[in-house]
Amino acid sequence: MISGEATKIGLYFGAFNPVHLGHLVIANHMAHYTELDEVWLVVTPLNPQKKVTELMAQEHRLQMVNLAISENEKLKGSDVEFDLPQPNYTAATMRHLCEQHPTKEFSIILGEDNFERLHTWQDHWQLVEDHRILVYPRRSSDAPSPIPAPSNVKDLIPRSHPNIQWCDAPMISISSTYLRDAIMERKDIRYLLHDKVLNYISNNHLYE
Numbered sequence: 001m002i003s004g005e006a007t008k009i010g011l012y013f014g015a016f017n018p019v020h021l022g023h024l025v026i027a028n029h030m031a032h033y034t035e036l037d038e039v040w041l042v043v044t045p046l047n048p049q050k051k052v053t054e055l056m057a058q059e060h061r062l063q064m065v066n067l068a069i070s071e072n073e074k075l076k077g078s079d080v081e082f083d084l085p086q087p088n089y090t091a092a093t094m095r096h097l098c099e100q101h102p103t104k105e106f107s108i109i110l111g112e113d114n115f116e117r118l119h120t121w122q123d124h125w126q127l128v129e130d131h132r133i134l135v136y137p138r139r140s141s142d143a144p145s146p147i148p149a150p151s152n153v154k155d156l157i158p159r160s161h162p163n164i165q166w167c168d169a170p171m172i173s174i175s176s177t178y179l180r181d182a183i184m185e186r187k188d189i190r191y192l193l194h195d196k197v198l199n200y201i202s203n204n205h206l207y208e
Contacts (some may be wrong), residue, residue, distance in 0.1 A: 006105040010036040010134060011078075011097075013090060013108070015176070016035050016043055017056055018201060019065045022174040024075075024135055029169040031074040031107055032133060036089040039109070040078040041065050050088035056206055058082060091123035094131065107131055111138035115164075116147050119155040128163050136169040183207040 010030050016023060031039040043065055045058045054144065055061075062079050069075035081088045084096060090108065097106055108117070108131055115135045120170050122206070127133070150156050157164065174192055182189045184207060190198060 008035055008037045008105050009041050010034070010039040010109050011094075013042045013044055015047060015055060016065050016208070017054070017176050018061065018179060018193065018197055020069050020174045020176065020179060020197075021191075022172040024068055024194065025172050026109070026169055027075050027163075028067070028072065028157045030134060030167065031072075033169075034165075034167065036074075036107065036134075037073075038074050038076055040071065040076045042078045042080060042093070044081055044087055044088050046086040046111060048089065057073065058114055059202075060204065066198045067200055068194040069194070078108050091121070091127055094127060098130075102114055109134045109136070111136055113138045117156070118157050119150045120148050124155070124157065124169045126158055128157050128161060132163050132165060134165050134167050136167050137171060141194075153170055174196065180207045 012023075012027050012030070014023065024042070025039055029040045041063045043058060043182055046055070050200065058079075062082075065077040069077060080097060082094055084093060094108070094109070098102075105168055108127065110133055112135055114134070119134075120126075121127065125127055159166075179192060183201065
């Protein structure tokens with residue numbers, strides 16, 4: 001980074017319930033193969049599109065993220081949404097972060113499935129106008145559902161918008177739902193989670 005330039009931060013929002021190797025591959029790719037200086041994995045306490053009963057306590061999810069990225073200096077875990085009103089809306093979080101860190105330049109990292117639903121987000125046009133959106137391909141989703149049709153075609157963000165950057169990131173298609181079910185059924189899930197995360201889950205009897 002050239003002295004005097006704003007630090008470029010990519011924000012990767014997620015429930016991380018639990019964080020798995022698919023998440024880590026994306027975060028690491030964005031940190032090393034784009035112009036970002038760092039990627040923050042932002043643990044969302046309550047996504048308006050998630051059921052609260054599906055979520056492990058936010059403190060456990062943050063600790064698993066921190067364990068998984070502890071050896072990567074370009075990745076950081078963030079609890080910025082823990083003290084913000086819930087459910088958590090990305091637009092509100094972005095306004096808060098920009099106020100708290102005026103010398104940082106924030107971008108948003110999204111999977112293609114979430115990009116296709118971006119028109120349903122609160123203040124979605126403002127997000128796109130104010131921030132670069134880094135989109136990675138995604139073949140599947142934890143909770144596939146029909147994409148809601150926009151009430152107005154002007155709500156759709158064109159794929160060619162100048163603030164939309166498409167990133168050819170490597171993909172490891174892992175479902176957090178699959179992992180939680182496998183843990184409950186006492187299946188072997190090594191190689192799908194960082195060893196430190198796997199040990200943390202075992203030691204704290206999570207998802208059993």
